[in-house]
Amino acid sequence: MHSSPLPQAVRKTGFSGPARLEGREIECIRGHACLFSNLEFALESGTALQILGANGTGKTSLIRIITGLTEADQGTISWNQVNIRDPGAAYAGHFSYLGHRNGLNDALTPRENLHYLGKLEASEPWLGIGDSLEQFEIGNCLNIPCARLSAGQQQRVALARVYRSPARLWVLDEPATALDAPAIGILAEIMTRHLLAGGLIVYTSHQAIDLGPVTARWLQL
Amino acid sequence: MVRTSASARKPSPWTVFRVSVTRDLAVAWRHLHEGTHPLLFFILTVSLFPLAAGPDPVFLRQLAPGILWIAALLSTLLVLDSLFRTEYEDGTLEQILTSAHPVVLIVLAKVAAHWILSALPLVAVSVFLGMMLNLPAHAYPAMVLSLLVGTPAMSLIGAIGAGLTVGLRRRGLLLALIVMPLYVPILIFGAHAVQSSIVQANWVSPLLLLGAILVLSLTLAPFALVAALKTSLH
Incomplete structure (x- = not known):
């Protein structure tokens, strides 16, 4: 990897108005075991929430509950005071989710994958595909099928997808998986930029991600 | 950074549908050898009948509608499992279900692409297989x-089964067992239309009934499919 300074692709305008993600009395049961109950959390624009816990304590379950992919056994998640399960909530357009499975098709190139996934967003992504890959220093991988990329490169592509998303809330499950130290640095930088622009981030990570001046909260499971 | 100014544009539902279909076609193009499997299966299955039932042209002509329809049904069934398999495994399905656009539309696009890839070639090839089975010339339109009307209905109904079973590790024949009974009406009216056409009876009525099944599955199946996928990803 070359060590040229990062091109500064920063949002021209931040997000406007306040935003709030809130969880109330969340309970999650897997099989016969109660992973967590009466869980409360809240975060506003410009703040990050890191979900902490050992393996098997339900970090991924909570992440999936926040995305609405899984329904909590008890309790509600609300976005701007509206329950995300309300039919009129239109919550899906407000967050970008990166799970353990990165959402990239092996046969397609990063350009094709990001083009398709960009169309699933509420509006056109604010940053071009090439520019977003440049951010993660994989601009040269634009037209190589994802199957031929390493796990770390694929994770960078998946993060580029999140970065160019117009969504205000990022929900990241282990975003630093397979990344090398420089890439974790880039990840920390773009997360910080997103928060400074008024975004929100919920994430889990076993690696330390230094968010610099931004307020980060913890939720211990 | 030219694209930055485009941040307020919302892709139209049609754009999302079109991009989704072309993406699936592009994926299939990269795996072209796999894409030919249902077609080869269809041809082989139909070819087996004259070998087993004897080459008597009159007999084959009577059997032809049934043979063609059962072979089409089986090949549709065979590829159904792959409809959401890759998307489930690589996480694309999670992205689809958390999309800001109507999920019904996106999964409908997936089924449409699947039909174009797996069933449309069968329709084309069936003309040649009809010759092999001594199908009279006036029966080809039917x-x-x-x-053309029956296979999209089979893709739509089958997709619900595929959605329900995509999360299971040991699926085996479960998908076929769920879906096959639901194909019975399509098989009855489809084969009946061809049969009627051979004896130069009214074949439009069964075709219209087939069309009614297609309309019904086109309007209801996508919603059931989304519910099935959500359950699988739960």
């Missing part, structure tokens, strides 16, 4: 039309 055969092609009934397959």
Whole structure:
């Protein structure tokens, strides 16, 4: 990897108005075991929430509950005071989710994958595909099928997808998986930029991600 | 950074549908050898009948509608499992279900692409297989039309089964067992249309009934499919 300074692709305008993600009395049961109950959390624009816990304590379950992919056994998640399960909530357009499975098709190139996934967003992504890959220093991988990329490169592509998303809330499950130290640095930088622009981030990570001046909260499971 | 100014544009539902279909076609193009499997299966299955039932042209002509329709049904069934398999495994399905656009539309696009790839070639090839089975010339319109109307209904109904079973590790024949009974009405009216056409009876009525099944599955199946996928990803 070359060590040229990062091109500064920063949002021209931040997000406007306040935003709030809130969880109330969340309970999650897997099989016969109660992973967590009466869980409360809240975060506003410009703040990050890191979900902490050992393996098997339900970090991924909570992440999936926040995305609405899984329904909590008890309790509600609300976005701007509206329950995300309300039919009129239109919550899906407000967050970008990166799970353990990165959402990239092996046969397609990063350009094709990001083009398709960009169309699933509420509006056109604010940053071009090439520019977003440049951010993660994989601009040269634009037209190589994802199957031929390493796990770390694929994770960078998946993060580029999140970065160019117009969504205000990022929900990241282990975003630093397979990344090398420089890439974790880039990840920390773009997360910080997103928060400074008024975004929100919920994430889990076993690696330390230094968010610099931004307020980060913890939720211990 | 030219694209930055475009941040307020919302892709139209049609754009999302179109991009989704072209993406699936592009994926299939990269795996072209796999894409030919249902077609080869269809041809082989149909070819087996004259070998087993004997080459008597009159007998084959009587069997032809049934053979073609059962072979089409089986090949549809065979590829159904792959409809959401890769998307489930690589996480694309999670992205689809958390999309800001109507999920019904996106999964409908997936089924449409799947039909274009797996069933449309069968319809084309059925013309040649019809010759092999001694199908009279006046029966070809009925055969092609009934397959054109019946196979999308099979793809739509089958997709619900595929959605329900995509999360299971040991699926085996479960998908076929769920879906096959639901194919019975399509098989009855489809084969009946071709049969009627051979004896120069009214074949439009069964075709219209087939069309009614297609309309019904086109309007209801996508919603059931989304519910099935959500359950699988739960």
